[in-house]
Amino acid sequence: MGLTVSVAGASGYAGGELLRLISGHPHLEVGAVTGQGSVGAAVGDVHPHLIQYADRRFTATDPAALAEADLVFLALPHGESAAVAAKLPAGVKVVDLGADFRLADPVAWGAYYSGPHAGTWPYGLPELPGGRDAIAAAERVAGPGCYATTITLALAPLIAAGVADPDDVVVVAASGTSGAGKGLKPHLLASEVMGALMPYRVGAHQHVAEIKQATGARSLSFTPVLAPMPRGILATVTAKPLGDAGAARAVLENAYRDEPFVHVLPEGRWPHTGATLGANTCLIQSTVDVDSGRIIVTSATDNLVKGAAGQALQCANLMLGLPETAGLPVNGVAP
């Protein structure tokens, strides 16, 4: 079909995953591939797994070059998307994988981020009520964060249905290391990570505002944990029930019955992050805690796919009038 997409920030993990997914997409070709510290380097030096693009070279993040495509993915560090987006002409569609345009409320923005609030774009989670249509109609879309995606898919239908109390939500979520990016930080060294778990930014993570906005939660306790695996998020969401806790599972089943990428598992089976590896899939299971009566929902995604690049591509498909599922694996790579 001759549609072209360009990727700004393609030397990072989310950018590399975009390239991988685009390589298997039946209707898209890759245009500009930009990277900051990697300008001039071969893709194969930075992403040795991307055999098909091994000889391409990263160029500078030049808005004019990016704008030659039908759609631009921005996979840039926090705070850099706004400046690039501002220089892209109106006719060019944009999906931003960063946080710059996710929040509607400037006060919420100011509570968690530094710098001015850049603005608000439609939120790129197609499975939310109205999400799909809003994305399809948009020129610019803000892709959700990986934690926010995994938690929102588990929780939003329950709050919307009045089954879960939005004033008492507790979330503990563990992520693989690719969620932290490629920064050279001591705690991300393999020697430190392998064989161990560690919480971080406990009770103060910058994605809290986004999760509250997307789920409707009014009080959210959030503890993120770094897990010894390259990819994957497992979220454990517990909420105080309003009315019949046992209704929660049916609410989730109804919400996702026709969704291609979100699956409520049969009873007795729990989400395994390994089952989502490389796939744009979210697996969900729910139960009622025997002792406390709280609703417990667990959900699993691949943070780089449904949590980042896959979801961005799902949005791009909608924005470009392509089949929503084009180029997006549903089956994970396991074991």
Add this chain to the structure above:
Amino acid sequence: MGLTVSVAGASGYAGGELLRLISGHPHLEVGAVTGQGSVGAAVGDVHPHLIQYADRRFTATDPAALAEADLVFLALPHGESAAVAAKLPAGVKVVDLGADFRLADPVAWGAYYSGPHAGTWPYGLPELPGGRDAIAAAERVAGPGCYATTITLALAPLIAAGVADPDDVVVVAASGTSGAGKGLKPHLLASEVMGALMPYRVGAHQHVAEIKQATGARSLSFTPVLAPMPRGILATVTAKPLGDAGAARAVLENAYRDEPFVHVLPEGRWPHTGATLGANTCLIQSTVDVDSGRIIVTSATDNLVKGAAGQALQCANLMLGLPETAGLPVNGVAP
């Protein structure tokens, strides 16, 4: 000093860890070393890391042979301790690493375990108020479970001090695979575990009654997660505050100021399970969630040491009149 200890069930992971720790103990010698499926096998075939005992052979779990020691460790499968213990003469001290004698309430027992309630022994967590003295005075002690230890150390002082609401506690805790033992189960195969997280027995784990008894919690939501590492537990305990949430950290610091094995970390540092590997150490950090105001306490242990064999040895030291810390490493093996 010529004291001898025997180990029933020494072919399992907890039993092997007991042997490792005893090998470095200045006052103890190993007596009978028994194992069921492994009778006749060399220790070196089952535990290739136990070089010093490589040529010893496992014998059958014979109470008479076990009773030749000053103290017997029972590291047997669930439900087997009671029968063996009943055959040990009154003068022989016993530390049971299983669940048989942990619960005081037969009703609570019946809710989570099959079979009759065997009875109640003093609970082997020296750091609980009065725990140390009760253990020192006991002939028989029930060693706590690994999850229960890690969660109780994080939570019990807060409930006792009236800072945390016992009616609203949510715990998510992830464990390394050795906590599941050596059973040949498909979900414990390396291919399935590596690179992935999976919850299990969500909202219905059999240790809930023990945790409630030990912490004083009246309502407990508990989600256990299997993590891709051989050892370690990271517990995230959140509780609704009663009064000043900010007082929680000081309560924990006061509770453990003089404890050799439980350490509240300086602010800004979070527990890393890797730092406890091989050590009888529990690391704790606490904060107040910015959004929800809940108290969040995270704690880390090595499930086989402070969560099993190390704690059992700590109890044995008390029961035998030895220094409580003898033979127990405080520093972990890292990275």
Add this chain to the structure above:
Amino acid sequence: MGLTVSVAGASGYAGGELLRLISGHPHLEVGAVTGQGSVGAAVGDVHPHLIQYADRRFTATDPAALAEADLVFLALPHGESAAVAAKLPAGVKVVDLGADFRLADPVAWGAYYSGPHAGTWPYGLPELPGGRDAIAAAERVAGPGCYATTITLALAPLIAAGVADPDDVVVVAASGTSGAGKGLKPHLLASEVMGALMPYRVGAHQHVAEIKQATGARSLSFTPVLAPMPRGILATVTAKPLGDAGAARAVLENAYRDEPFVHVLPEGRWPHTGATLGANTCLIQSTVDVDSGRIIVTSATDNLVKGAAGQALQCANLMLGLPETAGLPVNGVAP
């Protein structure tokens, strides 16, 4: 195009990987899906990552049902392929992923395997000289083993070109655990594997005969190692040079210049098994040892893809007159 393939032994790791690849194949549909211990179970219970087939059920390995397809993949335990293949009518094409039909020499068979020699089918390694044509013309093909594939691609061109001495080859190759299958063996438990390396069947592995046959080596020292990762093989092949050792790299480059799945890396880059995850790709690099002058070739594959299911599908494409690369990922899933 209406072509159908059936998979015998689909409950194993290689069988599951066949299903995953077929799900992304543009010209193939899945017919019978059989499994032995799993008859009647849902695919989703055995392979939770295969979302698209989650509700299908494994049937018994019935030759009549298998034979309704255009091609049958046999992913059966060692020694079971011959019996099933004998019952498949002549018109049905077959690719066997097991060892039964790989060896031409019954004496070599007898040296490494028990049971009678079932016969010899064309060897399913398309990149060998003449391999592609022989496979395309065959009704039945014997898919190579994972070690054999990885080692042969590194070594065969050098022996064929007279650059490497076939009488002095030393190979050490490490494999992820999925290569050992799903058998419930103690040394495959996650607790035993994570964080550790262990050699096995040193100097006596049953694939030696196959590797010698495929490479032309006359003397082969082979040490396999079990590595703490679910997938991937890294082979280190060293050979005494005949003539100019420095010519080795050019020989490999020439051999694979037009191959879609085998890539000699640019100098300075070494094969990383992670870069092949989920892809039908073999990465190769070669150098001359500074001290000894030996040729050292290292090669990396995903043992379940180029080492098993992907290669079988590559053969099937050739046998069915489809594009050889159809449905076969080239880019790995990383990090």
Add this chain to the structure above:
Amino acid sequence: MGLTVSVAGASGYAGGELLRLISGHPHLEVGAVTGQGSVGAAVGDVHPHLIQYADRRFTATDPAALAEADLVFLALPHGESAAVAAKLPAGVKVVDLGADFRLADPVAWGAYYSGPHAGTWPYGLPELPGGRDAIAAAERVAGPGCYATTITLALAPLIAAGVADPDDVVVVAASGTSGAGKGLKPHLLASEVMGALMPYRVGAHQHVAEIKQATGARSLSFTPVLAPMPRGILATVTAKPLGDAGAARAVLENAYRDEPFVHVLPEGRWPHTGATLGANTCLIQSTVDVDSGRIIVTSATDNLVKGAAGQALQCANLMLGLPETAGLPVNGVAP
């Protein structure tokens, strides 16, 4: 006994391991603890597992402060030991964990290292013939490298006994990531390492000269591999036999019969790096390759213990007149 040892470079992995081992040593106390980038930092911030030293602070690497101890360990980056050692007075004993003083031959030095050859100290491998006495008599000792230790223990007795041909040795050895230190390099990030193997410096590693010197090998092909585990080295050493290959195993058994730290395993058991974790132990097994007739010896160590800090402490014990095994664990921490 009042002996004090100081550690220069204590903020690195080998330095941290020295502190861990010294904490369990019955006769030694820690003196100065120096670190370069970490001067002023608490030990607990850099090594969270070293609970007992958590509140100590790293000081600058000042020779005068170091010299107040009975013995100084130098765990410094390559090339920095010589300058510090030159400023330590003659009466202070020194064990260097770096490469500066290992090589006897300045030409060999120049072939693998930059900078002038600093000199030659006795080689700190007590298990070599004469090694123990030379170390005990020395004021300054050069601790062997981790690869060199693991390979030399497997090979040196065979060459000395005339059983292995020194002109045809091929070694492939895989190491955990702590062997690469704490440098912030992209290929050492957890996301890159977990789940994957990668060779590096193939056929050109700087330890080749040291291994040849220590083993007597005249031609050595050496391929190092980075493995997804924090600790451990597994070396596969193959050599062409001279005379009866089958004699190799007995030669090794005789060489190490009375050694406390080097163990030739019973036949049928292979070295598992996990069994050496945290221990000053080397496990060895040997066989004759069925096809090639080559001798294959595999050996496993913990690279930070017998490969670095443990061996340095073993040397220090000899130099200080202490029992050679004091403070050195023999049993590993497993699983």
